Amino acid sequence: MDFEVLIKAAGIFIGMVAAGSGAFKTAMDLSQLRRGRLREEYKFAREFFADFKEDKAMHPFLRTKGLQAIAGTADINPSEIQYLLTLKGAPQAIKDYVFGKKYLQHLEGVGNLQVNFKDRYKNPGYRKLLKSWYIFWYGVSVFAAGSPFIFSSFFARGGNTSVGLFLVTLAFFSPYAFLALRAGVRVSRAEHLVSTQEAHTQAIIMPSGSKIIEEPSAKKPS
Numbered sequence: 007m008d009f010e011v012l013i014k015a016a017g018i019f020i021g022m023v024a025a026g027s028g029a030f031k032t033a034m035d036l037s038q039l040r041r042g043r044l045r046e047e048y049k050f051a052r053e054f055f056a057d058f059k060e061d062k063a064m065h066p067f068l069r070t071k072g073l074q075a076i077a078g079t080a081d082i083n084p085s086e087i088q089y090l091l092t093l094k095g096a097p098q099a100i101k102d103y104v105f106g107k108k109y110l111q112h113l114e115g116v117g118n119l120q121v122n123f124k125d126r127y128k129n130p131g132y133r134k135l136l137k138s139w140y141i142f143w144y145g146v147s148v149f150a151a152g153s154p155f156i157f158s159s160f161f162a163r164g165g166n167t168s169v170g171l172f173l174v175t176l177a178f179f180s181p182y183a184f185l186a187l188r189a190g191v192r193v194s195r196a197e198h199l200v201s202t203q204e205a206h207t208q209a210i211i212m213p214s215g216s217k218i219i220e221e222p223s224a225k226k227p228s
Contacts, residue, residue, distance in 0.1 A: 051076050079104050086112045089120050099199060106196025109133075119203050123196065133193055140190035147183035151175045 054072045058064050073087040074080045077100050082090075086103065089112060093099045103110060109127045113120050127133055149156070154171035 082107065085114055093203060102195045102199040106192050106199060109193060109196040110199070121200060121203055123200060133197065137190050137193050140186045144183050144186040144190065147179045147186060151179040151183065
């Protein structure tokens with residue numbers, strides 16, 4: 007009996023080591039891929055800016071595709087990307103704008119701070135209500151997903167197993183929890199972008215019609 011227990015323990019240990027080794031190798035591979043992707047993004051951005059500097063009459067199609075490639079998305083307009091590239095923390099600003107775009111608008115030509123909430127979402131109280139609503143539904147969905155364990159004694163009376171019911175409730179309610187959480191985060195990311203919007207202190211040469219975007223003065227919203 008002791009020998010069997012020893013064999014099982016050794017098998018579990020070997021399995022854990024193998025799983026840990028596989029997880030470590032996967033993490034290292036992902037890290038290498040990320041570094042390689044960042045190098046490629048840098049190389050492309052450098053080449054794109056150099057091409058524009060040499061070719062002021064760059065075709066609008068190439069300019070649009072270049073800007074969208076730098077932003078990593080085709081969901082926002084070139085004029086929006088141009089402005090976001092002049093902000094401090096431009097990569098994060100682009101991510102925040104794309105993620106919270108439902109609540110934001112770009113007011114081109116109104117000064118250094120051109121991203122604001124759409125009229126419907128300008129009221130801070132309304133945005134707080136929205137976030138509270140999404141958090142409420144996230145909590146309800148999580149609670150419903152875990153209800154077979156929370157009320158295990160109740161379900162056991164009907165001869166149902168908690169694990170089986172949990173798999174059902176998890177599959178049904180977890181998408182709703184995810185959607186509610188994501189909706190709340192969208193509002194928060196939009197608020198973060200608007201509240202921390204600040205002009206970049208270093209000029210970023212980008213096409214803006216026939217003009218070049220000059221270095222804006224650093225300014226925070228009041």
